[in-house]
Amino acid sequence: MVVVVQQNASEKDIEGIIKVLHDFGFDVHRSTGVNQTVLGAIGVKPDFDTRQVELLPGVAHVYRITEPYKLASRTFLNEKSVIDVGGVPIGGDTVVVMAGPCSVENERQIGVIAEHVAKAGAQFLRGGAFKPRTSPYAFQGLGEEGLKLMRKAADDNGLKVITEAMDASQLELMERYADVIQIGARNMQNYNFLRELGKATKPVMLKRGLSATFEEWLMSAEYILSSGNKRVMLCERGIRTFETATRNTMDISAIPVVHAKSHLPIIADPSHGIGIRDKVIPMARAAVAAGADGIIVEVHNDPDHAKSDGAQSLFPAQFDEMMKQVRVIADAIGRKIV
Amino acid sequence: MVVVVQQNASEKDIEGIIKVLHDFGFDVHRSTGVNQTVLGAIGVKPDFDTRQVELLPGVAHVYRITEPYKLASRTFLNEKSVIDVGGVPIGGDTVVVMAGPCSVENERQIGVIAEHVAKAGAQFLRGGAFKPRTSPYAFQGLGEEGLKLMRKAADDNGLKVITEAMDASQLELMERYADVIQIGARNMQNYNFLRELGKATKPVMLKRGLSATFEEWLMSAEYILSSGNKRVMLCERGIRTFETATRNTMDISAIPVVHAKSHLPIIADPSHGIGIRDKVIPMARAAVAAGADGIIVEVHNDPDHAKSDGAQSLFPAQFDEMMKQVRVIADAIGRKIV
Amino acid sequence: MVVVVQQNASEKDIEGIIKVLHDFGFDVHRSTGVNQTVLGAIGVKPDFDTRQVELLPGVAHVYRITEPYKLASRTFLNEKSVIDVGGVPIGGDTVVVMAGPCSVENERQIGVIAEHVAKAGAQFLRGGAFKPRTSPYAFQGLGEEGLKLMRKAADDNGLKVITEAMDASQLELMERYADVIQIGARNMQNYNFLRELGKATKPVMLKRGLSATFEEWLMSAEYILSSGNKRVMLCERGIRTFETATRNTMDISAIPVVHAKSHLPIIADPSHGIGIRDKVIPMARAAVAAGADGIIVEVHNDPDHAKSDGAQSLFPAQFDEMMKQVRVIADAIGRKIV
């Protein structure tokens, strides 16, 4: 922690600040310049609230000098993590494709879609059995029945399953049916839940909160990592901005920035990121071009009658077209789509 | 729902749109103007995804014409709700004051603070036993022991207890120790939890999410109300903006806007709203001047050594000063602080 | 400037950083801790781009330690500035009230309004002759004719004139007709214009940009101050947030925060801040309660037929009611409205 002293602070103020820092258990180094004194406080605990020092008489600014996260950082591991999901690597040279409907609706629907996306090159089947909905009056998913249908459709087509858990009470079902547990944007800072995920045996894909900074997102990953689950991947799904013409604003820059700060893989979700079908393909292309480790895309055999998010789901033929385009882009930057 | 047709749409497009609307179960009224056709679709279900219509050929815009919430709206109840908490009314003529430390730390601390704030006119003791913290390495609260200490300190001083529950597993303890259950900003859209709160016998104070719109906030209240708990109050605690000089930006306009849209009481939290002690008093004054039904304020007998949020906690003498000032302002606008 | 070195940086990296800092003309103080080295660089020019150092191998973080503004800061002048406008002080004990229509429309309109607001206690007549409008097809103001009408209406009623200049070409007219030159939110960072304002003989009221931070706002004030005009006041008029139910989100916290950082007076504009008539009064009360040095409010004798912003203009009787309420609140916090 660096404490910058006000230009007009008295020697008494400075001694007072140093005393408080010692009381908090810090070692203090003092640099006295012509106009300004700077104090370096060594030994900051990760939970120290810097405002405690900001308020002291004579203090101008206080800066943390360490990232508040450790296990998620490049300082901890200076190479990209590769997460193995039953033989499918995430975070390596290949770009993984996850595809499927927003919600599992019935056996035929999920079966038809799984077969289609598998043939086109997807390695994961996505789909929701528990749906977080803004309105209490909206369709909330099929529950365990949905998970069963999804597992079967995936197994029949050689796919892995990624699906969302909304709270800790659903984790037992996840262990039974899922290969990767997806955590939604609105749960990104549900700390007790994150801690429970640290005890799961399945990898976790943590979506970015609607207005979360990169640091907050990595802090949430840190909760899971520090509770024992080392297989965490991140997912950019769009942030909230002032724009109302699109559902969210997909932050493509999250991809290179997260790669620089963290060793964790990052997946991009253009379906939620842009929120409307006809612009999903350019955003998927952009994500792959920027270096995403995977994309997760909504596909539906009959989007016009989908029970949720039909408007952002690709038609099967559009998915094929997207695959064709992103394959060429992956090649262009030295990566591969299976 | 109103569907505005594109100026250059063909008659075939328009017939196609009408057919889809009929298939979705709507009654359709058509208004044909010189330049533009507008379709009114009657009978929209609350969970209808308007993007399903936006995507149709020939559609320019789609607008919902009903609020997505009902029980929380002024349409449902066109007078302010008054919530009775064991004899203390919230939402009526009086402005209620809730005060106490961020975290319950030990018996002496909570006892001293409770006695002080009760004497100065607070009617509720606030304090946390379960603390949601950004860092997994930070102090997480005393748990049930904290609740016990808080209950005793409140009872000894004639105060009610308001405290935060972080997930559904803590609700049983809340029923035993709390008078009002506080839900934090990061849980505002934790829908399964909201539904569980609908079954609680205690009133709920729902904090606004960091980047939530008024509509989303009222939709979250709707989850609780529609699950059976009619005693819901809202709490403005600051939103996220681009400003980094303050922890949050307290949105004072939430007070008159929520009062216009909803019958639910609204409490203001200047401590989290501004995040730094020396500006809590002007923000508390502003909240009361704007018509808040109550304020919730952090007070600590020794803020410099508080286990959390010391920097935004008032010293006891500052709390007395604040009470003096807000009383005069409440009087000035025809309200009262006990 | 403080340069925090990465934990795994080599001694060679550190020497490289120090060399670059010397080349940029800084004195460097080195503090070597157990885990981390921190370099203090003294003598930073105000325009130094810290990213030049962030990019060097081995650098973890770079922090400026001085405010980029000087003349606007409390370090430069540690008491509040009082600006005298022809005998009316702004920034002292009194809270000044500025009122009038959005646009000057004709002689009768501006005369009637001026008379009304003067009687009710306003000291300034506000009104626009040059209107910045989002649409090129909207009413753009009466130009010089509007200024003449406004000057006359003000003189007839003992009021000062505050009105907006949209660019440097209008400054000559401002010198002739205005007492305070208002600069709109969208011009806050129009730097050439700010420099011209530094040469004006009239005081300037600088509105905050829609998404400006406090630092950026004060930097814009610095442009004017450093170009020679010492009479600058600030105006909070609402910022952009995610909320669409109100036109803007009025940031009441700007009042205590600006007072802590700067000696310049700050005026609040609840009309633009909330954007709808029925909520202007509570926001005006909140602004005065928070310590604003003045309020600027839109009033119209016939808002339903106003040429602009009628929806946020108070009826004359509402203005009287507002004055009554804000007077009591000013009293309650030891200030005065004439």
Add this chain to the structure above:
Amino acid sequence: MVVVVQQNASEKDIEGIIKVLHDFGFDVHRSTGVNQTVLGAIGVKPDFDTRQVELLPGVAHVYRITEPYKLASRTFLNEKSVIDVGGVPIGGDTVVVMAGPCSVENERQIGVIAEHVAKAGAQFLRGGAFKPRTSPYAFQGLGEEGLKLMRKAADDNGLKVITEAMDASQLELMERYADVIQIGARNMQNYNFLRELGKATKPVMLKRGLSATFEEWLMSAEYILSSGNKRVMLCERGIRTFETATRNTMDISAIPVVHAKSHLPIIADPSHGIGIRDKVIPMARAAVAAGADGIIVEVHNDPDHAKSDGAQSLFPAQFDEMMKQVRVIADAIGRKIV
């Protein structure tokens, strides 16, 4: 305009609303449903302030049903505009590359860079002679001397010149030295200036404001178009979000969204968009993959000693690497880089 009437509005309210609409000159169509009445008001002037109707007793919501811009819209021209700049087409099949330093510093610097980027495939030389700077104490550019040096360096290497004008007083110089006039983000809503640009004979590249919506951006383009200059292109350069790890957040989704709403070409500026050199290349790739009509990139022969924005300027060798990568991506989506 569609006016939705409140569910509990009386017949008298409805008649009152209709009367007001007639008074404003609208034709009114009434649709009476079981629960709700909707009024269609035909003949809305582009500058009509819908809040004038929102305030009437009995009104629930008011929606505009026409875009406020015309000349910039797809309704006006339903194919992409191609702007010819002295033989270089912008908006067609090719993706144009504009490159050069942030500021023109001296003859040698601009000459060396121009030669390098021309060889690598750029068609435009970018560079600033007038620099808008947040700090009044920062380097403000070489002025006309800079324009001369830039013109010469461009001519020597077969490049076109794009450079920024900060206000109308500089337009005469632009006509003399520039091929495209660049308008900065902070001037996007400087309306008088936009009108002057409508009279320029040179094409204009209009950068998006830091917190501008797509509609506001297109409205600003409309100012220029409606004042007579039909050659307008847009430039996405990053918006402000909560993230502080990057200078701005580059909104890649602007590319497909603007293409859907408008016929104007859109250029992407990854240098300002991400603000730090090592992430410019992935963002440039993403922009081309998403369909941008061009990219504008900062390149400097000695970025460590650049007078401005060195930290986001590519080294010449990095520019070559970028060109190689974006060429392959342009090919992959059926476009071409010369």
